[in-house]
Amino acid sequence: MTQQLRIGPHAVQPPVVLAPMAGITNAPFRTLCREFSGGQGLFVSEMITTRALVERNEKTMQLVHFDETEKPRSIQLYGVDPVTVGKAARMIADEDLADHIDLNFGCPVPKVTRKGGGSALPYKRPLLRAILHEAVSNAGGLPVTMKMRKGIDDDHLTYLDAGRIAVDEGVTAIALHGRTAAQHYGGTADWDAIARLKEAVPEIPVLGNGDIWSADDAVRMMRETGCDGVVVGRGCLGRPWLFGDLVAALSPDGSREFARPTFREVADVMVRHARLLGEWLNDEARGVIDFRKHVAWYTKGFSVGSEARKRLAVAGSLEELRTLLDGLDLDQEWPESADGPRGRTHSRNKVVLPEGWLDDPYECGALAPDAELETSGG
Numbered sequence: 001m002t003q004q005l006r007i008g009p010h011a012v013q014p015p016v017v018l019a020p021m022a023g024i025t026n027a028p029f030r031t032l033c034r035e036f037s038g039g040q041g042l043f044v045s046e047m048i049t050t051r052a053l054v055e056r057n058e059k060t061m062q063l064v065h066f067d068e069t070e071k072p073r074s075i076q077l078y079g080v081d082p083v084t085v086g087k088a089a090r091m092i093a094d095e096d097l098a099d100h101i102d103l104n105f106g107c108p109v110p111k112v113t114r115k116g117g118g119s120a121l122p123y124k125r126p127l128l129r130a131i132l133h134e135a136v137s138n139a140g141g142l143p144v145t146m147k148m149r150k151g152i153d154d155d156h157l158t159y160l161d162a163g164r165i166a167v168d169e170g171v172t173a174i175a176l177h178g179r180t181a182a183q184h185y186g187g188t189a190d191w192d193a194i195a196r197l198k199e200a201v202p203e204i205p206v207l208g209n210g211d212i213w214s215a216d217d218a219v220r221m222m223r224e225t226g227c228d229g230v231v232v233g234r235g236c237l238g239r240p241w242l243f244g245d246l247v248a249a250l251s252p253d254g255s256r257e258f259a260r261p262t263f264r265e266v267a268d269v270m271v272r273h274a275r276l277l278g279e280w281l282n283d284e285a286r287g288v289i290d291f292r293k294h295v296a297w298y299t300k301g302f303s304v305g306s307e308a309r310k311r312l313a314v315a316g317s318l319e320e321l322r323t324l325l326d327g328l329d330l331d332q333e334w335p336e337s338a339d340g341p342r343g344r345t346h347s348r349n350k351v352v353l354p355e356g357w358l359d360d361p362y363e364c365g366a367l368a369p370d371a372e373l374e375t376s377g378g
Helices: 025-035 050-054 058-063 082-096 120-124 125-138 159-168 191-200 213-224 242-250 263-279 284-299 308-310 318-326
Strands: 005-006 010-012 016-018 043-051 072-080 101-103 144-149 174-178 206-209 231-232
Touching: 016 025, 016 318, 025 043, 025 159, 025 242, 043 050, 043 058, 043 101, 050 058, 050 072, 050 174, 072 082, 082 101, 082 125, 101 120, 120 125, 120 144, 120 159, 125 144, 125 159, 144 159, 159 174, 159 191, 159 263, 174 191, 191 213, 206 213, 206 263, 213 231, 213 242, 231 242, 263 284, 263 318, 284 308, 284 318, 308 318
Parallel strands: 016 043, 016 231, 043 072, 072 101, 101 144, 144 174, 174 206, 206 231
Antiparallel strands: 005 010
16 A cells, blocks of 8 residues: 655655554554554654643643654644633744644543543534634644544544544544444444545544454544544554554555564663653662553463563553563463453443533533643543
8 A cells, every 4th residue: 555644844754653642642552553563653642731731730731741853743732721721832833842743632531521531522613713813823834633423322423524623623623433432442343434524524634443443444443534644542552563563564565564573572672761751850769660561462362471561551660560471481472362452441421511412413502611621641
């Protein structure tokens, strides 16, 4: 496959994007994914709240720091107030904080949707338009993209209207997760919706997201939907080498030489991941603690045992983590049970929304004063 994705002036070949994931896609994880990809693809930061950025929150300023090898630098912004979003975009452009801005209209978690943000926001068409207008007009020429879901639920689909609004306001590309907010991460992603969006907005690239667990899934999604690229989220949890597979599969020769690491190789990546986190946080113990959430993903499918997993998940130092791993059977080959879905897979039948949110898609009203989240990331 030779298709080239362009995000403004940036060529993304192969057309593969790391999805922003709160508490996951920080600089250390992006480093691992980028290394396995050979530096190819686009790797987006975890969600940065516009209020926290404009107020120069200490944690947020750390999250927008990129390694000098990251090119292009991509920041995902979350915001519900057009003025604040515009200020954040202007700050990024004026202070050269990034080369690309992505806007979050896909997050389904209650703390976001109850304030009218994330996947709830596109239902309010005028508000969506105002935010996109402010972002694009203040970005100083930086490309602005957006990531969204199909809608709030099957009775309140928004993605086609949102796509046309995005084109009108100068958005450079759109990523669509083929689920509604109500589905959360359950059920099956609707790839047909990705195809319909591509047909509706032929002027700009459309990227597909949802249920890409392997490089073959990415190839199939592009073939079946006609989308211009793929966005990979949960599929790379505990598997940063998936980006090497994606590069192989989506490169011109379409190689099928995919990674099948032994547990010894996986263990080495685990220790390196924890070490990078410690260096990033300037505290080894904090890095190992932050790494704990990744243990189950890395060890999925291997014969490790529940007690060993528990010990790994409470390791307090790199030395302890390495010693615990060395005490396991590291000669295990990659197990078939390690393939397939990982991460959250549950649904939510009801989306938590501001009172009266669904009454009128064209009436925005006043958002609560605390609608702009104070902190970024997970």
